[in-house]
Amino acid sequence: MKLYSGPLSLFSRKVEIALREKSLPFDREMVPFTQEKGYTPKHPAVLAANPKGQVPVLIDGGLTLFDSTVIFEYLEDAYPRPALYPASAKDRARCRLLELTADEILLPPLRQLMTRTSPPDPDPERQRQRVADADRAEIALRDHYETLSRRLGSQEFFCGAFSVADIALFMTILWVQRLKGPRLDAQPKLAAWYERVKSRPSAGQAAEEIAVADRELSPPL
CATH class of the missing domain: 3.40.30.10 (Glutaredoxin)
Structure with missing residues (x-):
């Protein structure tokens, strides 16, 4: 493979x-x-x-x-074992919706933060617009955090067991954190979930390799 x-x-x-x-x-x-x-x-x-x-x-x-x-x-x-989707059709559909939330609902405001690792726009007005767009994106992301925290509730993972939903949401929120977006302090359940996923060897390795790439490839934020 x-x-x-x-x-x-x-x-x-x-x-x-x-x-x-x-x-x-x-x-x-x-x-x-x-x-x-x-x-x-x-x-x-x-x-x-x-x-x-x-x-x-x-x-x-x-x-x-x-x-x-x-x-x-x-x-x-x-390669069905170990499973990364829930067993029932309804729960699998919910899992897919959570992945879609990461990829298509959280991603648009996240994209506004990505300009922080791009060279500044030579046009001052366009650069000011970039900064304003990123500020608005932070507000939207905080709202999404609140929604996700309610969706997580008292569960360890979004679909009960670790799943594709956790992978997708973790990676999107990790990207928000690396771009100096809103922290998770105001959402302790979501913050605990994030650290729980990050402690898994698979996710921890990805996070560490991204941090190394940032040091090597990205300008300081």
Whole structure:
């Protein structure tokens, strides 16, 4: 099994965590990345596999897949133990909605924070707009934290047992933290969940490798 990943690719790191949780050995190739040019020029193998030219790309025998959600579902079908989705249809649907929440609801305000690791815009007005957008994004993310904390309730993990939902939400919130977004102090249940996930070897390794990549590739925030 081979995974094309990226040092600061949120979605690739999600897949890495899932592979390690399932104890699946894989050969990882990190595609080139810089803060100035991002993942340009694109890796030729990634371009050939994914029309969007993005990592992650997973190759398992004769099968090539892209998109972290598609990869998650394939891994669960092909390598069902240990399970990363709940057993019942309704609970699996709830799990998928939580992953979608991470990927499509939390991600838009998170994207506004990503400009903090980009070179400043040479146009002062556009740079001021960037800062204002990031400030608004922080307000939205705090609201999402409150919603997630209520959804978590007294559970250790969002779907009872550790699942794809925890992987996706952990990675998105980790990205918020690394970009100096809102902290979790006001949501102790969510903060405890975050530390619980981070203490797992799979997630802890991803977090540490991201921190190393930040030191090597990103300007100080």
